[in-house]
Amino acid sequence: MPISYDALIIGSGQAGNPLATALAKAGRKVAIVEKYLLGGSCINYGCSPVKAMLASAERVHQVATAQEYGVHAAPPEVDFKAIMARKDTIIQEMRDGVRKNLTKEHSGITVLHGHATFTGPKTVRVTGLDGQVHDLKAPLIFINTGTESAIPPIEGLADNHFLTNKSILELQELPEHLLILGGGYIGLEFGQMFRRFGSRVTIIEHAKQLLEREDNDVCEAMQEQLGADGVEFVLGAYVQRVSRNEEGAYTLTAHTAAGERRLRGSHLLVAIGRKPNTDDLGLEAAGIETNEEGYILVNERLQTNVRGVYALGDVHPGPQFTHLSYDDYRVVRDNIIHRKRRSAKDRPLPYVVFTQPQLGRIGLSEKQAQEQKLDYRVATMPVQYVGRARETGNKEGFMKVLVDAHNHIIGATIFSEQGGEIMSMIQLAMAGKITCDQLQNMVFAHPTWAESLNNLFAKLEKA
Numbered sequence: 001m002p003i004s005y006d007a008l009i010i011g012s013g014q015a016g017n018p019l020a021t022a023l024a025k026a027g028r029k030v031a032i033v034e035k036y037l038l039g040g041s042c043i044n045y046g047c048s049p050v051k052a053m054l055a056s057a058e059r060v061h062q063v064a065t066a067q068e069y070g071v072h073a074a075p076p077e078v079d080f081k082a083i084m085a086r087k088d089t090i091i092q093e094m095r096d097g098v099r100k101n102l103t104k105e106h107s108g109i110t111v112l113h114g115h116a117t118f119t120g121p122k123t124v125r126v127t128g129l130d131g132q133v134h135d136l137k138a139p140l141i142f143i144n145t146g147t148e149s150a151i152p153p154i155e156g157l158a159d160n161h162f163l164t165n166k167s168i169l170e171l172q173e174l175p176e177h178l179l180i181l182g183g184g185y186i187g188l189e190f191g192q193m194f195r196r197f198g199s200r201v202t203i204i205e206h207a208k209q210l211l212e213r214e215d216n217d218v219c220e221a222m223q224e225q226l227g228a229d230g231v232e233f234v235l236g237a238y239v240q241r242v243s244r245n246e247e248g249a250y251t252l253t254a255h256t257a258a259g260e261r262r263l264r265g266s267h268l269l270v271a272i273g274r275k276p277n278t279d280d281l282g283l284e285a286a287g288i289e290t291n292e293e294g295y296i297l298v299n300e301r302l303q304t305n306v307r308g309v310y311a312l313g314d315v316h317p318g319p320q321f322t323h324l325s326y327d328d329y330r331v332v333r334d335n336i337i338h339r340k341r342r343s344a345k346d347r348p349l350p351y352v353v354f355t356q357p358q359l360g361r362i363g364l365s366e367k368q369a370q371e372q373k374l375d376y377r378v379a380t381m382p383v384q385y386v387g388r389a390r391e392t393g394n395k396e397g398f399m400k401v402l403v404d405a406h407n408h409i410i411g412a413t414i415f416s417e418q419g420g421e422i423m424s425m426i427q428l429a430m431a432g433k434i435t436c437d438q439l440q441n442m443v444f445a446h447p448t449w450a451e452s453l454n455n456l457f458a459k460l461e462k463a
Helices: 016-025 040-045 047-064 080-103 185-197 216-228 322-336 366-371 387-392 419-431 436-440 452-461
Strands: 007-010 030-034 109-120 123-128 133-137 140-143 147-149 177-181 200-205 232-235 238-244 250-256 259-265 267-270 274-276 309-311 351-353 358-363 376-382 398-404 409-416
Touching (some): 007 016, 016 030, 016 080, 016 109, 040 080, 040 322, 047 080, 177 185, 177 259, 185 200, 185 216, 185 351, 200 259, 216 232, 216 398, 216 409, 351 419, 358 419, 366 398, 366 409, 376 452, 398 452, 409 419, 419 452, 436 452
Parallel strands (some): 007 030, 007 140, 177 200, 177 267
Antiparallel strands (some): 109 123, 123 133, 238 250, 250 259, 351 358, 358 409, 376 398, 398 409
């Protein structure tokens, strides 16, 4: 007979873990199943480890450019194993924290390590890592299994060992020449990072520009900045074949506008996109509907077509960000525990690309505003005009803001030092319906990055 629980959570990511705790505190008997490592992608192979390594890359850059600030220092020597060891220490502390929280005495949470498969609408079979099988049932089931790297059907790729965003975090030797297939967020962060560590880096992208969802000025500025760091780009390239010689070096044969090109490197990172971890969950046994790509279909309250079954985080369609996964938890928590009517529809979408400078985005891009045929005004300002930028030497990038006919902010793009933090201030202004006129005349401390908003919004008067 299946073991009964009040709630069953499959996957211990940014939505699953806090939900397990909240349900248990509300008196529910909860089981959480994890196939890999507690904490999900953000802690184990996403946000946290990558940002820890980016911090090391930033230190390398600071030492390398110290002379520009009147500081004489020897050229930086990168100890790649030490960088990876620091990252591992940080991540292990986070993993231990998650485990401690979920398994502490009287938590009301049962943690099972293994693979979960639906055997019916409300029943799940868990095959443990030790081979033991557990049958579970619950009136509430939450699928939080996330995504993994999508692997394109390129000739020879599957037959040759390549890196993903997971396995690149396990390297112990610095690549001599890192080829990156994909010019999205993941590829750009790793590209600048490894270039600063000392690797030669080439980013290959099938589109004619990076970050194809962003405005052209953003893509051009990002390419110019990473190019200044020494990152090489091959855009508009369709990789047709991958091979590897006896020494382990890769050759990518690509079709470009200039004809066939052969790109050679010591390592290959595939970062063209993600796919949902749903193909081995037995969703058909539960009657749970998915789209053509395998993402689980949900309504605005994150309910699937099967009553009592929810999908949280990256496993359902939509933008894939940790902070949205966490908000998924808040949506179902408030609806189930607090009996509110909270929706995941039309929520703000802030995000940051943690290159240097950072790219912070909130609301609509100019491209999206044009597609929606909105009446808007736009103001753009180079970062070099900001006092704080000149003083710190971080003069790269630009700021752009869009406002509607009522002077309310509908979108912002901040490509600058502290771009994510400046974007967050604008997000708060949008949430509070503060107009551009109010921000233009607001008194900020001097000299701060925040006061750049005065000059940025003042440009709307001249637009």
